[in-house]
Structure formats: structure tokens, C-alpha cells
Amino acid sequence: MESQSQLEGEPLIKPSTADHPLYDAVVEACRSVYDPEIPVNIYDLGLIYTIEINEQNEVDIIMTLTAPGCPVAGDMPGWIVEAIEPVAGIKMVNIELVWEPPWGMEMMSDEARLELGFM
Template sequence: MSDALEGTPLIAPSSTDHPLYEGIVNACRSVFDPEIPVNIYDLGLIYTIDINAESEVRIIMSLTAPGCPVAGEMPGWVADAVAPLPGVKQVDVDLTWEPQWGMEMMSDEARLELGFM
């Protein structure tokens, strides 16, 4: 299994076998929480990446806290990172607070970067 899933608390099955999946993961890794110097994928904020047969992408994500100052902007940043990928027809990004994000959702790389290992 790919290490791309490490640190990610998927709340619904992701389309890991879809040809666009790895590119979408890499696009998500280009988006950073402005208060934490780690990308949102390795922080464990991306819960699900669903890609249907028409290459329409639905991403379910969370934030580190409900009061996050960029709560209104972060989903747009993710959509803007994923939308230009060749083959992606549409991107919808939804925020969820269930399950609540916790530091245990971070990848080993994120924990190392933040000094938690």
C-alpha cells in the first residue's frame, strides 16, 4: 500500500486506485496551514479524496480547530491547487468537523518536522 495514506484519517473510502489520485495528493501537499509549517495532507486534514468516473473530485477535509482564521479560505486553496491538474473536470471541497482533527492524524514526516518525534 502507498505511503500516501499515512497520517490520513479517511472517513470514507478514497479513490486510491484512480489514475488522478497521486496527483491530487501532491496538489494537496502544496497547500500549507499558515500557522503550521506543514502541508495540510501530512497534517492529516484531508479525510477523503473521492474521484468519480467522470473525473469529478470531492475532497472532504477538516481544519486543526473550528476557529481557524482561514476556515473560509482553505477549501478554496485546496480546490485551486487541484483544479488545474490534467484530467480533473471539477473539484468540490467540503469541510467537516467529524471526526475532530487530532495530532495523531499527522504523518510521521509532519510529526518529525514539528519536533514531536
Template sequence: MTQETPPLEGTPLIRPSTTDHPLHDSVVEACRTVFDPEIPVNIYDLGLIYTIEINDEDDANITITLTAPGCPVAGEMPEWVQNAVSCVEGIRSVNVEMTFDPQWGMDMMSDEARLELGFM
């Protein structure tokens, strides 16, 4: 039986996004066009987009999660994100990776999402 080593204190659980890339805001807006069909809030504000990395060649690598591993759209959500972001002018390619580590929690929602869902 192997025991996992916990991350060092201060180590982020989610890779940081490349927010300084000129296409970052456009990719975020594209992600905001994708909605979880069971929740009337876009997946970006729900906190389901963990990382948006855009390299110097304008390839986007996006890490997403779901509200629960058994979500009925688990097989479709990556394709929805890929289709939305591939429409961003200047993006060369899009790769979407799904993860459940760390597990999504309501604390990952934006204030706008909390307000929309009546949690504020």
C-alpha cells in the first residue's frame, strides 16, 4: 500500500493560468458561453475551468472539472469547451483535459455565480 505525499504548504492545487497572454480574456469569454445543463450559470463562473494555458504558438491547454464525477455530461463537456475556444480568433489548437483533483467545491464559484444561484 503506497501513501501519497501531501503537497508542500503553499503549493497551489491547481496550475496557474497564463493570464498575461493576449488571448486569455477571449478564451475566458468563450468558456463563459458553455453552461452546465443542470445549473443556469456558465462553467467558468461555476469554477469548473481550473487552468487556461496558452503557449507562444497560441495553442490552448485547458483543464476542467465537473461538479461531480458522475455528471451526466462528463463525456460531452470537454468537447463543448473545445468547440467554444476553437472559435477564438488567433487560437491555433485546443486541448481539453478533465481532472477531479482537486475535487470541485462550491467555494470555487465566482461571486456572480453565487449571486445568480442565491447563495449571497
């Protein structure tokens, strides 16, 4: 029972290490990757839940896809690794694909909503 009560206080989406000096460069790299079915980059779509960068400049990405049956489910993590690895200073990129919490339109940035005509 004790471990369950500890989990309740944890956010559904782990916070990113936005104060890391390489964070903005990693975000920009993520913005270069697009879902082939939607003309908006994966970052503004809200598919990247967490960008964690440790002191060794190893990047852990927690992400989701718009749907579990997404045709590029097997490819997209590799595209993200290919986009981030060339960023100067990055040592390693690890992608974790999760389905909880499920992606929803409310996770899109205002720019993405505008681009897709939802605003």
C-alpha cells in the first residue's frame, strides 16, 4: 500500500531538465522530426513528453505516438535519435516509447493547433 500512495503524488509526465545547457538544442533537434501523416513536428504535436539530460550529456526521451497503431511506430524513435545525436556535446540518446498518459489534441502547442486548423 505504501508504494501506491507515493506514486499518487508523481506527475503523469516526468518533468524535463529544461535548465540543462543543451536542452534548447535538443528541443530544436526534435522539432526537425515530423510525423509523416501530420504536417507538424513531433515536439509541437506534444509527442515528446520528457527530455532528460544528465551531467554526462546523455539524453533520455520519453515519448508517445498519436496512436498505438501508428504506421511509423517502429521508425520514429530512430528518426529522433538521428536528429539529436549530431547535436554538439551529446553523448548518447535513449528513447522510451510510452502509451500512458495517452496522447491527446490538448498536448499540441498553439502553433500546431493553428497549423492544423484547430484554432
